[in-house]
Amino acid sequence: MRIGALVLKRKSWEPAAFASPSLALIAIVIVFPLAYSFWLSFRNFDLAVGPDSEFVGVANYVEALVKDTRFLNSIWNTAIIIGPSLVLELLVGLGIALLLTRIGRGRPIITALLAIPAMVSPVMAAMTWRMMFGVKYGAINNLGRQLGVIDVYFDWFSSPLISIVAIVMVEVWHNTAFMTLVLLAGLQSIPQELYDAGKADGADGWRSFWYITLPLLKFTMVVGLMIRLIDLTKLFGLIFVLTFGGPGGATETVAFSTYLAGFNDFRMSYAAALSYVIVGGVLILTLVFMWIQRYREMRAA
Amino acid sequence: MAIALDLPRAKSRSARVLRVRRGVGVALTWATLIAALIFFLGPFFWIVTTSVKGNEDYFAYPPVWLPADASLKHYAGLFTRSSGARYFTNSLVVSTLSMLAALLVSLPTAYSIARWRFGGGFLSLVLLVLRMLPAIALIIPLYIMYKQLGLTNSYLGLVIVYTVLYVPFAVWLLVGFLRDFPVEIEEAALIDGCSRLRALVSVVVPIIAPGLAVVALFSFIATWNEFLFAIVLTGIETKTMMVLVTSFTSGGTDMFYGEASASVVLGVLPAFVVAFVLQRYLVKGLALGGTKG
Numbered sequence: 280m281r282i283g284a285l286v287l288k289r290k291s292w293e294p295a296a297f298a299s300p301s302l303a304l305i306a307i308v309i310v311f312p313l314a315y316s317f318w319l320s321f322r323n324f325d326l327a328v329g330p331d332s333e334f335v336g337v338a339n340y341v342e343a344l345v346k347d348t349r350f351l352n353s354i355w356n357t358a359i360i361i362g363p364s365l366v367l368e369l370l371v372g373l374g375i376a377l378l379l380t381r382i383g384r385g386r387p388i389i390t391a392l393l394a395i396p397a398m399v400s401p402v403m404a405a406m407t408w409r410m411m412f413g414v415k416y417g418a419i420n421n422l423g424r425q426l427g428v429i430d431v432y433f434d435w436f437s438s439p440l441i442s443i444v445a446i447v448m449v450e451v452w453h454n455t456a457f458m459t460l461v462l463l464a465g466l467q468s469i470p471q472e473l474y475d476a477g478k479a480d481g482a483d484g485w486r487s488f489w490y491i492t493l494p495l496l497k498f499t500m501v502v503g504l505m506i507r508l509i510d511l512t513k514l515f516g517l518i519f520v521l522t523f524g525g526p527g528g529a530t531e532t533v534a535f536s537t538y539l540a541g542f543n544d545f546r547m548s549y550a551a552a553l554s555y556v557i558v559g560g561v562l563i564l565t566l567v568f569m570w571i572q573r574y575r576e577m578r579a580a
Numbered sequence: 581m582a583i584a585l586d587l588p589r590a591k592s593r594s595a596r597v598l599r600v601r602r603g604v605g606v607a608l609t610w611a612t613l614i615a616a617l618i619f620f621l622g623p624f625f626w627i628v629t630t631s632v633k634g635n636e637d638y639f640a641y642p643p644v645w646l647p648a649d650a651s652l653k654h655y656a657g658l659f660t661r662s663s664g665a666r667y668f669t670n671s672l673v674v675s676t677l678s679m680l681a682a683l684l685v686s687l688p689t690a691y692s693i694a695r696w697r698f699g700g701g702f703l704s705l706v707l708l709v710l711r712m713l714p715a716i717a718l719i720i721p722l723y724i725m726y727k728q729l730g731l732t733n734s735y736l737g738l739v740i741v742y743t744v745l746y747v748p749f750a751v752w753l754l755v756g757f758l759r760d761f762p763v764e765i766e767e768a769a770l771i772d773g774c775s776r777l778r779a780l781v782s783v784v785v786p787i788i789a790p791g792l793a794v795v796a797l798f799s800f801i802a803t804w805n806e807f808l809f810a811i812v813l814t815g816i817e818t819k820t821m822m823v824l825v826t827s828f829t830s831g832g833t834d835m836f837y838g839e840a841s842a843s844v845v846l847g848v849l850p851a852f853v854v855a856f857v858l859q860r861y862l863v864k865g866l867a868l869g870g871t872k873g
Contacts, residue, residue, distance in 0.1 A: 297689060298688065298692040298693070298698050300688065301686055301747045301751065304685060304744045305706060305748075308740060308741060309718065309745075312721035312722050312725060313721065315721045315725070316717065316720055316721035319720075375613070378609050378612055378613050381605075381609050382609060382610070391859050392617060392621060393616065393620055394855045394859070395620070395621065398801060398851035398862075399851040400805030400806070400851075401807065403822070403825065403844055403851075406825050406826075406828070406829070407623045407626075407627050410630070410840060410844075413837070416638045416837050421641075452620065452623070457866045457867075460862055461863055464863050513714045513715060513716070515807070516808070519807070519826065520825070520829055523829070534716045537720075538716060538808070541719075541720050541723070542812060547723075547724060550720050551717075554716050554717035555717065557714050558714065561712055561714065
């Protein structure tokens with residue numbers, strides 16, 4: 280790319296003027312509200328009580344992290360949804376990506392078909408599955424009965440454990456395609472010569488996968504997992520439709536319980552504090568993840 | 581002599597074994613891929629057939645997988661009884677307006693970064709922060725602000741949020757397209773006396789139109805799919821399809837299947853279009869949150 284003299288010569292106000300509309304919008308709609316919310320989190324603003332509020336220091340944060348068992352439980356719930364989802368999405372995504380590299384004709388169309396669930400909104404994904412899980416008219420109970428696997432109309436959301444399993448399954452259905460696409464791109468960027476050289480050295484099948492593919496794919500996997508981890512901490516729409524946090528709050532995630540604090544109980548200040556706890560948590564997770572990565576690389580080197 | 585005769589036969593046998601093994605491998609690959617397709621697309625197939633079933637089919641046992649007399653009466657019911665027409669229109673209007681506004685705002689910014697390297701590092705920072713920021717952290721202060729400004733339950737309020745949320749991603753994609761654009765064509769226009777803005781609008785835009793279309797489609801689907809801001813900031817007149825769908829869940833696990841499934845089918849339609857049209861850009865789009873809003 281060549282940048283001509285004329286393009287570089289410019290009126291000095293132009294770059295800032297061209298960028299100003301979006302900068303102004305970001306300042307007003309994102310930066311200011313976040314600052315306002317941070318200020319709010321140290322007060323006791325409650326829409327159910329009235330428009331007045333006063334400074335309460337870190338009381339909201341103390342309540343969130345010490346007293347509020349509902350929120351603390353939601354952290355645990357989020358964690359036990361995230362863990363299995365990440366593992367399954369990585370394994371299934373890698374499996375499908377590897378299979379896709381082995382077919383020639385038809386790869387683009389099959390990739391596009393497999394990608395469709397990831398383009399659908401979480402609400403629509405959850406609604407589809409909620410209807411599939413339906414007790415009397417759902418596809419799963421009907422198919423199970425027809426095949427003789429189950430003999431009663433089963434309520435899939437009656438116990439906490441099965442509810443979590445169902446959420447993880449829908450989550451895997453919804454977002455494995457992202458992993459597949461990322462890993463497929465990673466696999467395709469590994470030069471074929473490496474495999475040829477490996478073959479000459481007697482490595483084929485599992486060995487070439489273990490010693491060539493995996494090490495070279497590691498960075499792509501880490502990036503993919505990182506993105507999914509951050510997204511999973513925001514899990515909201517899926518829960519809202521699939522279980523609405525039930526049974527008995529067993530599937531409330533952090534985003535969902537913050538939503539309830541703000542828009543069910545109308546404790547705005549408290550919800551603001553909760554949201555900053557989540558932001559802090561995501562930040563810590565990201566840093567820990569990066570730190571582990573760096574540490575392992577250092578040890579490997 | 582015997583050895584010399586034997587060798588080629590042994591070789592051809594091992595070649596045959598290899599060929600058979602490869603054939604089995606190909607068959608297994610395809611079998612697994614087809615199983616994956618059934619798992620990932622089966623629910624869509626079921627929801628579409630459910631939406632065209634007659635009411636009596638829901639109660640039938642053995643279950644009706646393929647309705648004999650498919651009809652669109654649930655769609656008609658959705659549009660008349662459940663005000664589906666209004667919410668579908670709301671989704672279309674909000675998504676289209678946000679898409680246009682996002683393009684309008686981000687194109688000059690992208691130009692400024694691509695040509696003059698204006699604050700490129702700042703953009704990546706904003707993009708990263710936005711990607712990590714939970715939407716729930718933004719909705720609480722925005723709701724209070726919107727309440728005071730009277731922006732809740734309005735198209736304008738939703739369009740503003742969606743536009744801003746989408747701008748960093750749009751700018752980032754557009755910078756890429758603009759950097760690929762041959763500067764010489766622009767220089768020619770500038771020499772002919774065009775102003776910078778004029779050159780951007782009448783010379784650059786027509787040529788990078790395909791890139792603009794990619795950004796536009798991603799922005800459309802992101803807005804279409806968004807739920808949290810939609811459910812908090814909309815009222816009875818401005819609900820979107822995502823909010824409408826959740827209203828069917830109030831009937832417990834056995835809800836009214838006909839209209840519920842019809843609304844899901846309409847809600848996922850744009851996703852099908854995008855998955856095929858934007859195939860090359862899906863990784864970028866999904867990685868940067870281009871589809872979730």
